[in-house]
Structures are given as structure tokens and as C-alpha cells.
Amino acid sequence: MxxxxxxxxxxxxxxxxxxxxxxxxxxxxxxxxxxxxxxxxxxxxxxxxxxxxxxxxxxxxxxxxxxxxxxxxxxxxxxxxxxxxxxxxxxxxxxxxxxxxxxxxxxxxxxxxxxxxxxxxxxxxxxxxxxxxxxxxxxxxxxxxxxxxxxxxxxxxxxxxxxxxxxxxxxxxxxxxxxxxxxxxxxxxxxxxxxxxxxxxxxxxxxxxxxxxxxxxxxxxxxxxxxxxxxxxxxxxxxxxxxxxxxxxxxxxxxxxxxxxxxxxxxxxxxxxxxxxxxxxxxxxxxxxxxxxxxxxxxxxxxxxxxxxxxxxxxxxxxxxxxxxxxxxxxxxxxxxxxxxxxxxxxxxxxxxxxxxxxxxxxxxxxxxxxxxxxATLAYVRRPVGKTSAPLYSYFALVADDPSVQIVSNAQSWYIKQMLKDGQYKDYPVLSAAAPFKAGGRGGAEYYTDVPTGDIAIKNVADLYLYPNTVQAVLITGAQVKNWLEMSAGMFNQVKAGAKDAALLNDGFPSYNYDVIDGVTYQIDLSQQVRFDKDGKLINEDAHRITDLKFDGKPIDPLKKFVVVTNNYRAGGGGKFPEIAGDKVIFVAPDTNRDVIVRYIVEQGTINPTADGNWSFKPLPGTTAVFESGPKGRHFAGEIKGAKIEDAGDGENGFAKFRLVL
Known part of the structure; x- marks a missing residue:
């Protein structure tokens, strides 16, 4: 100097x-x-x-x-x-x-x-x-x-x-x-x-x-x-x-x-x-x-x-x-x-x-x-509350039915059936909506749930469900269930049949708005345009990404009423899902979703979080799409039920790239 x-x-x-x-x-x-x-x-x-x-x-x-x-x-x-x-x-x-x-x-x-x-x-x-x-x-x-x-x-x-x-x-x-x-x-x-x-x-x-x-x-x-x-x-x-x-x-x-x-x-x-x-x-x-x-x-x-x-x-x-x-x-x-x-x-x-x-x-x-x-927090999060018979991870929660989302849905369904068993809604079929919270994105390449087989502690439950939401339930029709899923399908870009390594995920769509609904089965047709925009407005009336939607093995009745258990954010209109708002709420729980998961694990003793494969992408022969996830996901890519996922090299900022064969 x-x-x-x-x-x-x-x-x-x-x-x-x-x-x-x-x-x-x-x-x-x-x-x-x-x-x-x-x-x-x-x-x-x-x-x-x-x-x-x-x-x-x-x-x-x-x-x-x-x-x-x-x-x-x-x-x-x-x-x-x-x-x-x-x-x-x-x-x-x-x-x-x-x-x-x-x-x-x-x-x-x-x-x-x-x-x-x-x-x-x-x-x-x-x-x-x-x-x-x-x-x-x-x-x-x-x-x-x-x-x-x-x-x-x-x-x-x-x-x-x-x-x-x-x-x-x-x-x-x-x-x-x-x-x-x-x-x-x-x-x-x-x-x-x-x-x-x-x-x-x-x-x-x-x-x-x-x-x-x-x-x-x-x-x-x-x-x-x-x-x-x-x-x-x-x-x-x-x-x-x-x-x-x-x-x-x-x-x-x-x-x-x-x-x-x-x-x-x-x-x-x-x-x-x-x-x-x-x-x-x-x-x-x-x-x-x-x-x-x-x-x-x-x-x-x-x-x-x-x-x-x-x-x-x-x-x-x-x-x-x-x-x-x-x-x-x-x-x-x-x-x-x-x-x-x-x-x-x-x-x-x-x-x-x-x-x-x-x-x-x-x-x-x-x-x-x-x-x-x-x-004190370290002692708090290390308390065991039960066991899991299979690993819980969210590396592929956005592209396939996923164990970390599955266990949340299982716990919510278990809880709401107890809460409604003696009331006016006891005879309605129950569905459960849950979304992945830790799915990379802005949180980075290590921002995923990853719980090995064995003991589950409070820290793992907080990992499964990041926010202190409370449980709520809504009463909606089969047609509204379909539109809920159509809105969730905004998670994906449109992929033309025959495309090679098309970008799969819509980066502007938050993972916490990607709800999977358990209790029904369905496929997502990526070749279709999105039906709703980010504000829940109908923009493509002829677009239907959700296909083969069934309840109890039969095509869902658009007029049939369903109880869908979710959280206070979604039930109150969070995410602007079409027709899902406070006027549909039939049950407001005093318990957080995380507390419900803890109770479920404690009662079960050992849980089986294996995904049931109730949803998948509609096959598009000759078509592949790519997405990013955490590098540790490479250990699980070959185990995903209903999806063929291949390692496609390194992504940006520490992520790994994967290929989905459609």
C-alpha cells in the first residue's frame, strides 16, 4: 500500500x-x-x-x-x-x-x-x-x-x-x-x-x-x-x-x-x-x-x-x-x-x-x-418418541409418492377419525392433504428430511413438519377435491410428449403448496397445461392434468362430500386454492399437526412410513424430465415406488440432478 x-x-x-x-x-x-x-x-x-x-x-x-x-x-x-x-x-x-x-x-x-x-x-x-x-x-x-x-x-x-x-x-x-x-x-x-x-x-x-x-x-x-x-x-x-x-x-x-x-x-x-x-x-x-x-x-x-x-x-x-x-x-x-x-x-x-x-x-x-x-433445546429435540421400520426422507417428495409426506397424512387421518367419530360428520369419507416442507429449493441442497430406520425423536418430528400449524378439516365435493389437486399440479412445468430432459419443476411454485391427497388414487398428465394460475384463477378451462381420479377403486363422484383433513393455513385459504377457504371448515383442532404426529408415533410404537403409491405421473413414452434434489437422494433413487429415477450428474449450488423417465 x-x-x-x-x-x-x-x-x-x-x-x-x-x-x-x-x-x-x-x-x-x-x-x-x-x-x-x-x-x-x-x-x-x-x-x-x-x-x-x-x-x-x-x-x-x-x-x-x-x-x-x-x-x-x-x-x-x-x-x-x-x-x-x-x-x-x-x-x-x-x-x-x-x-x-x-x-x-x-x-x-x-x-x-x-x-x-x-x-x-x-x-x-x-x-x-x-x-x-x-x-x-x-x-x-x-x-x-x-x-x-x-x-x-x-x-x-x-x-x-x-x-x-x-x-x-x-x-x-x-x-x-x-x-x-x-x-x-x-x-x-x-x-x-x-x-x-x-x-x-x-x-x-x-x-x-x-x-x-x-x-x-x-x-x-x-x-x-x-x-x-x-x-x-x-x-x-x-x-x-x-x-x-x-x-x-x-x-x-x-x-x-x-x-x-x-x-x-x-x-x-x-x-x-x-x-x-x-x-x-x-x-x-x-x-x-x-x-x-x-x-x-x-x-x-x-x-x-x-x-x-x-x-x-x-x-x-x-x-x-x-x-x-x-x-x-x-x-x-x-x-x-x-x-x-x-x-x-x-x-x-x-x-x-x-x-x-x-x-x-x-x-x-x-x-x-x-x-x-x-x-435445553438439544435435550428437548433428542427425546425418542418411537421407532420407524423404514427410512423417512423427502428427496423425491415433489416427484413421487413419498414416505415423509405419507406419515403426516397417516397421522392426520388417524387423528381426525377420532375427533369426528361421534359427531355429525362421522359417516363422511376422510381424505388427508399434506405437503413436503423440506424439499430443497431456497433452503439449499441439504434442506431435506432424512431420518434413518430406528428411533424417532422430537427433532425428527419437527423435521417432518416444519411449522406449528394446527389441524383443521374442510367438507368439500369430489369436484373440489379434483380442483385442489389441479392447483397442486402447478408444481410442474408442461412437458411435451417425446421431450428429452425437459425441466420438470416450476421454481416459482412453493413446495408447501404442493399437496398430495391420500385416500384417493390419481395420475398427473404433464402434457396438459395448468388449469389454474397461482391465485387459483381458472385460466385453461379445457386443461385437466389430474386423470383417473378414483375413490374406493371407482371414478370419484363430483357431487359426493368428503372430509379433508389439512392445516389451518390451507383450510383458511392459504395458497389461494380454488373454493378452499374458511367457509368450508367443519373442524378446528386445539392441537398442532406436529403434536398429532408425535401422538400417532407414540401410540403406534413402531411406524411403517412406506408410501402407498396412490399417485403417479401418467406415462409419456419416450419422454424424460430433469429436476434437482439433494445429493444424498442418490442412495434412494432406485427404491422409489411407481417412478423410474436416474442420476443425471451435478446441479447448481450443491444440488444433484436427476432424470425422471416418463
């Missing part, structure tokens, strides 16, 4: 707040290095979708994992702050639920007044400035959430969660939380002088929590459209003196066109006058990035802007730290943004052999904050 540059960096370090000397010099962000006397660099850092992953540990696999953990993300906070002239730290929601540590606290230990939740204790170590709420914050109920947030050392904001009915004017809504905060911060400019800046933060949650968590929120809360809420509150933030307004949007990026109560509204939120920068999340993707959001008008995935404004989405489970860097300039007594950059900085990379390599170490203080609860 030339001596002039060395001298400049050392002097800058001194000017910018006495950053502690270390063996290596910190590379300043260009904004910090070039800020003039009336200019200042402000870096805002984001964590999002932590889902209780404090430790770099996979509780389901019961082993360390270098791709996740707030303790890892936290270890780079000090260095990232040191690169900046001035910095702030925010969390963008979904911190409270998502792994057995969260469930252990909610269901085993509980939260008494004055208790500190381990994820909050860990976050308090890092000195967050503000946070917002994600949809999963409501999974354990409002009382639990309030006890958790009481221990937070920083404020939470949410502008679109109301108590009861919506007011005629959003600014008259009675909110659970402050819609925004305006934080006054002393920032140092390029000359070393300090002066105040007022930074406003406003938060948003997906309106769909009223569907996804109706059991916890119905009659207690309501949600307003994200963009509508922002239009009401952002002008008031400016009137109160906010120099810049930052949106904390636990909502993803969807370029399909603005609509009422959008789940992923961040692109259109960024278009609101007065919002200067936007932090996004919820989708578990990375922005800016190489490909997740290419081709969306208004979203620049290279520059990291939405509607021309700086934006970032920082992955999930602590995989990235989101950074928005702002070069500010003094304009009279206020500040304005004159330039910006965005970055999602990862905590790991893959080497030339595609193996995960950690780029950072743990921050000991964060581990210490949750150590006792982490160890």
Missing part, C-alpha cells in the same frame, strides 16, 4: 470515531473515504428472517451448520461498522419462530413476565436501533409476542397491524405498535464535525397474517394494505422532521402488478414519494443478486434499487447481512441523499468442490446470550 494512502486511511480512522487499532487496516467504504465537510456516510445494516437461528446449528439434523446463525452474522457487525462513517442496525422481522429453539421456548419453557427470550437477548447484544414484525411473529399468539418484545432493548414499528376493524382513515387506525419512529442521531461528516440527523423508520407486515394466523388474530386484529398504510403515514413522518425515511418491509418483491393487499409489495412501496430506501425480506432470497429478481420492471438487481431507490434483501437464517450505504449532503439544516449503494454480504461461500466454507466466526457474546436455552 503506498504510504500516502496509508497515511490517509489512518487519519480517516482517527477522524471517524477512534476505531480501535487492529493488526489489519479496515477498508473504508468509498462514501466514508470521500465525504466532504458538508457530507456524511450513513450505513444501515439489516438482518432479516432469522427464524430463531441464533447458533450456527441445525437442530433437525442435530449438527453444526456454517450457512446460518445470527452469531455468525453478528461477528461481522463490528467490521462492517468500522468500514462506515456512521451506522445503524435494523431487523426486518421473522425472528421468533422457525426452529425447535423457538418451539421449546413457546411450548416447553414458556414466557413469564420479565423473562428474556434467547433471540431477543442475542439481538440486544448487538445494539439494534429498530425492528419490525414478520408474519411468523404471530405463530404463538399475541400474548406470547408481547412478553417477548417487553425484553427488547430497541423499539418495534408496524404501520398496518390494527386492533379490530380498520378506520376510514389509516391515520385513525388503532395500532398495536407505533407505525414509525424518528431517531435523532449525531453523525460525523467528512471534516470530523458532528451534527444531528433525523432518520425515520416505518414497518410493515404481510396482510395475509389474518389468514395464516387466524386462530391467533381473528377478532383481535386486522391488517391494512401495505401501500395504503405507507401513503397515510410517510407524509406525517416528513412533517415531523424526518430527514430521510427508511421502510422496513417484511414483504418481498413481486413485479406482477400492484393489487389490493399484496403479500409481496416492496416494489410498489418503494414508489411512494417520501420513502428514501427500503429493506425487504419474507421471500428468503437475495437482492441485489445474480438472478432471483432478473427481468422485473422497476427492480435493478445489479444496482440494488427498487423504483430507483436503494433496497436490499438479506437472505434468511442469518445467511447474509444486508447493507444500504447512503452518501448524505447537508442542505441547510437538513440532510438529503446524493448517492447510494446496496449489498447483501454472505457469511459463507462454496469452494471449487461446492462445499460450504465459513467466511466468519461466531461472536462469543451472542452465543453466551442464548447458551442455556440452546442446550
Amino acid at each position: 503506498p504510504s500516502s494512502t496509508l497515511s490517509f486511511q489512518l487519519s480517516r480512522r482517527s477522524v471517524l470515531g477512534g476505531i480501535a487499532a487492529s493488526s489489519a487496516l479496515v477498508a473504508l467504504h468509498p462514501f466514508a473515504a470521500r465525504a466532504q465537510a458538508n457530507q456524511a456516510h450513513l450505513r444501515i445494516m439489516e438482518t432479516t428472517d432469522i427464524h430463531v437461528h441464533v447458533f450456527p446449528y441445525d437442530y433437525y439434523a442435530d449438527k453444526p451448520n456454517d450457512t446460518l446463525g445470527l452469531a455468525r452474522t453478528a461477528s461481522i457487525v463490528d467490521a462492517i461498522r468500522a468500514e462506515a462513517g456512521n451506522s445503524m442496525l435494523i431487523d426486518n422481522g421473522d425472528f421468533l419462530q422457525g426452529n425447535p429453539l423457538g418451539d421449546y421456548i413457546a411450548y416447553e419453557r414458556g414466557m413469564k413476565e420479565g423473562d428474556k427470550h434467547p433471540v431477543i437477548s442475542a439481538m440486544n447484544v448487538l445494539g439494534y436501533d429498530v425492528g419490525t414484525l414478520g408474519n411468523h411473529e404471530f405463530n404463538y399468539g399475541l400474548d406470547f409476542l408481547n412478553k417477548v418484545l417487553a425484553g427488547s432493548g430497541f423499539p418495534y414499528v408496524c404501520a398496518n397491524l390494527t386492533k379490530g376493524m380498520l378506520a376510514s382513515d389509516a391515520k385513525k387506525d388503532e395500532l398495536f405498535f407505533k407505525p414509525y419512529v424518528i431517531l435523532e442521531k449525531q453523525i460525523r461528516d467528512g471534516s470530523g464535525a458532528t451534527s444531528p440527523i433525523k432518520v425515520g423508520f416505518i414497518g410493515f407486515v404481510p396482510p395475509q397474517i389474518m389468514v395464516w394466523d387466524a386462530k391467533n388474530l381473528e377478532g383481535k386484529a386486522q391488517t391494512r394494505d401495505i401501500v395504503d398504510a405507507a401513503k397515510a403515514w410517510v407524509p406525517q413522518m416528513k412533517e415531523e422532521g424526518a430527514d430521510i425515511v427508511i421502510a422496513l418491509s417484511h414483504s418481498g418483491i413481486d413485479g406482477s402488478g400492484q393489487s389490493e393487499r399484496m403479500e409481496n409489495a416492496s416494489l410498489y412501496l418503494a414508489g411512494i414519494e417520501g420513502i428514501d430506501a427500503i429493506f425487504t425480506g419474507h421471500q428468503h432470497l437475495v437482492f441485489p443478486g445474480p438472478k432471483d429478481f432478473d427481468g422485473i420492471a422497476g427492480a435493478d438487481a445489479k444496482k440494488g434499487t427498487l423504483m430507483g431507490k436503494p433496497a436490499v434483501m438479506a437472505g434468511f437464517w442469518g445467511s447474509h447481512m444486508g447493507l444500504i450505504d447512503l452518501l448524505l449532503e447537508k442542505d441547510g439544516n437538513s440532510w438529503k441523499i446524493i448517492s447510494s449503494t446496496s449489498e447483501a454480504r454472505p457469511i459463507y461461500h462454496r469452494d471449487e468442490n461446492r462445499k460450504v466454507v465459513a467466511d466468519v466466526k461466531d461472536k462469543p457474546e451472542v452465543l453466551a446470550a442464548a447458551k442455556a436455552e440452546h442446550e
Whole structure:
């Protein structure tokens, strides 16, 4: 390094707040290095979708994992702050639920007044400035959430969660939380002088929590459209003196066109006058990035802007730290943004052999904050509850009848038949709908259920059923059963007869919306177009992917009534399946699906999870299709009932590629 540059960096370090000397010099962000006397660099850092992953540990696999953990993300906070002239730290929601540590606290230990939740204790170590709420914050109920947030050392904001009915004017809504905060911060400019800046933060949650968590929120809360809420509150933030307004949007990026109560509204939120920068999340993707959001008008995935404004989405489970860097300039007594950059900085990379390599170490203080609860969770998840006579895995859950989905369906059917045996629905035939939750995708090449033959512990049950949904049942017709399956078949691309190695899976279709319905038999004709779009709208009236649909060995009667057991998400309209909504619900259980699975295994003692092969693809002679799954699936490819699956080499990002012979 030339001596002039060395001298400049050392002097800058001194000017910018006495950053502690270390063996290596910190590379300043260009904004910090070039800020003039009336200019200042402000870096805002984001964590999002932590889902209780404090430790770099996979509780389901019961082993360390270098791709996740707030303790890892936290270890780079000090260095990232040191690169900046001035910095702030925010969390963008979904911190409270998502792994057995969260469930252990909610269901085993509980939260008494004055208790500190381990994820909050860990976050308090890092000195967050503000946070917002994600949809999963409501999974354990409002009382639990309030006890958790009481221990937070920083404020939470949410502008679109109301108590009861919506007011005629959003600014008259009675909110659970402050819609925004305006934080006054002393920032140092390029000359070393300090002066105040007022930074406003406003938060948003997906309106769909009223569907996804109706059991916890119905009659207690309501949600307003994200963009509508922002239009009401952002002008008031400016009137109160906010120099810049930052949106904390636990909502993803969807370029399909603005609509009422959008789940992923961040692109259109960024278009609101007065919002200067936007932090996004919820989708578990990375922005800016190489490909997740290419081709969306208004979203620049290279520059990291939405509607021309700086934006970032920082992955999930602590995989990235989101950074928005702002070069500010003094304009009279206020500040304005004159330039910006965005970055999602990862905590790991893959080497030339595609193996995960950690780029950072743990921050000991964060581990210490949750150590006792982490160890208690390990004991919690290791408790045996029964045995399995065959392995449980989900490597091929999207392409063939699957043991990990089969056992969920078996447990649900067993439970609902007991619940309804003496009631008015006792004589209706029972079907069971279940979907694979751990099926690779955004979770990565190791994100699959894999339970060997032998003991089943609680950790394995949580692995089989990832979310704390509750059991519900709906009463629907045979025709509606068929349409349910037609909607599920959106998981697959259309494959023309005779095609060679066609792409099989629709990457935009979530695996948790791919329901298999047990109790009927059917085939899926991939040569047909999809019948419904992602919103459940009929788009191809003549398309029928579901063929040979039978109940009790006979073609299903379109008018016959069936009880279908599922979860509260699907029964309440989650996934927008045609005609499946709250008005069809006949039974609301007090039990979670996971609790039901545990009870089923305990009663059975030893379970047989072998898939019954009730569905398959309609043969298309001379046709093959390819898909990706975890490399460990190679051990099971030859054992799949009703499907011929071949190894087709390596895929991307650690996945293996497989060929389905149709």
C-alpha cells in the first residue's frame, strides 16, 4: 500500500470515531473515504428472517451448520461498522419462530413476565436501533409476542397491524405498535464535525397474517394494505422532521402488478414519494443478486434499487447481512441523499468442490446470550418418541409418492377419525392433504428430511413438519377435491410428449403448496397445461392434468362430500386454492399437526412410513424430465415406488440432478 494512502486511511480512522487499532487496516467504504465537510456516510445494516437461528446449528439434523446463525452474522457487525462513517442496525422481522429453539421456548419453557427470550437477548447484544414484525411473529399468539418484545432493548414499528376493524382513515387506525419512529442521531461528516440527523423508520407486515394466523388474530386484529398504510403515514413522518425515511418491509418483491393487499409489495412501496430506501425480506432470497429478481420492471438487481431507490434483501437464517450505504449532503439544516449503494454480504461461500466454507466466526457474546436455552433445546429435540421400520426422507417428495409426506397424512387421518367419530360428520369419507416442507429449493441442497430406520425423536418430528400449524378439516365435493389437486399440479412445468430432459419443476411454485391427497388414487398428465394460475384463477378451462381420479377403486363422484383433513393455513385459504377457504371448515383442532404426529408415533410404537403409491405421473413414452434434489437422494433413487429415477450428474449450488423417465 503506498504510504500516502496509508497515511490517509489512518487519519480517516482517527477522524471517524477512534476505531480501535487492529493488526489489519479496515477498508473504508468509498462514501466514508470521500465525504466532504458538508457530507456524511450513513450505513444501515439489516438482518432479516432469522427464524430463531441464533447458533450456527441445525437442530433437525442435530449438527453444526456454517450457512446460518445470527452469531455468525453478528461477528461481522463490528467490521462492517468500522468500514462506515456512521451506522445503524435494523431487523426486518421473522425472528421468533422457525426452529425447535423457538418451539421449546413457546411450548416447553414458556414466557413469564420479565423473562428474556434467547433471540431477543442475542439481538440486544448487538445494539439494534429498530425492528419490525414478520408474519411468523404471530405463530404463538399475541400474548406470547408481547412478553417477548417487553425484553427488547430497541423499539418495534408496524404501520398496518390494527386492533379490530380498520378506520376510514389509516391515520385513525388503532395500532398495536407505533407505525414509525424518528431517531435523532449525531453523525460525523467528512471534516470530523458532528451534527444531528433525523432518520425515520416505518414497518410493515404481510396482510395475509389474518389468514395464516387466524386462530391467533381473528377478532383481535386486522391488517391494512401495505401501500395504503405507507401513503397515510410517510407524509406525517416528513412533517415531523424526518430527514430521510427508511421502510422496513417484511414483504418481498413481486413485479406482477400492484393489487389490493399484496403479500409481496416492496416494489410498489418503494414508489411512494417520501420513502428514501427500503429493506425487504419474507421471500428468503437475495437482492441485489445474480438472478432471483432478473427481468422485473422497476427492480435493478445489479444496482440494488427498487423504483430507483436503494433496497436490499438479506437472505434468511442469518445467511447474509444486508447493507444500504447512503452518501448524505447537508442542505441547510437538513440532510438529503446524493448517492447510494446496496449489498447483501454472505457469511459463507462454496469452494471449487461446492462445499460450504465459513467466511466468519461466531461472536462469543451472542452465543453466551442464548447458551442455556440452546442446550435445553438439544435435550428437548433428542427425546425418542418411537421407532420407524423404514427410512423417512423427502428427496423425491415433489416427484413421487413419498414416505415423509405419507406419515403426516397417516397421522392426520388417524387423528381426525377420532375427533369426528361421534359427531355429525362421522359417516363422511376422510381424505388427508399434506405437503413436503423440506424439499430443497431456497433452503439449499441439504434442506431435506432424512431420518434413518430406528428411533424417532422430537427433532425428527419437527423435521417432518416444519411449522406449528394446527389441524383443521374442510367438507368439500369430489369436484373440489379434483380442483385442489389441479392447483397442486402447478408444481410442474408442461412437458411435451417425446421431450428429452425437459425441466420438470416450476421454481416459482412453493413446495408447501404442493399437496398430495391420500385416500384417493390419481395420475398427473404433464402434457396438459395448468388449469389454474397461482391465485387459483381458472385460466385453461379445457386443461385437466389430474386423470383417473378414483375413490374406493371407482371414478370419484363430483357431487359426493368428503372430509379433508389439512392445516389451518390451507383450510383458511392459504395458497389461494380454488373454493378452499374458511367457509368450508367443519373442524378446528386445539392441537398442532406436529403434536398429532408425535401422538400417532407414540401410540403406534413402531411406524411403517412406506408410501402407498396412490399417485403417479401418467406415462409419456419416450419422454424424460430433469429436476434437482439433494445429493444424498442418490442412495434412494432406485427404491422409489411407481417412478423410474436416474442420476443425471451435478446441479447448481450443491444440488444433484436427476432424470425422471416418463
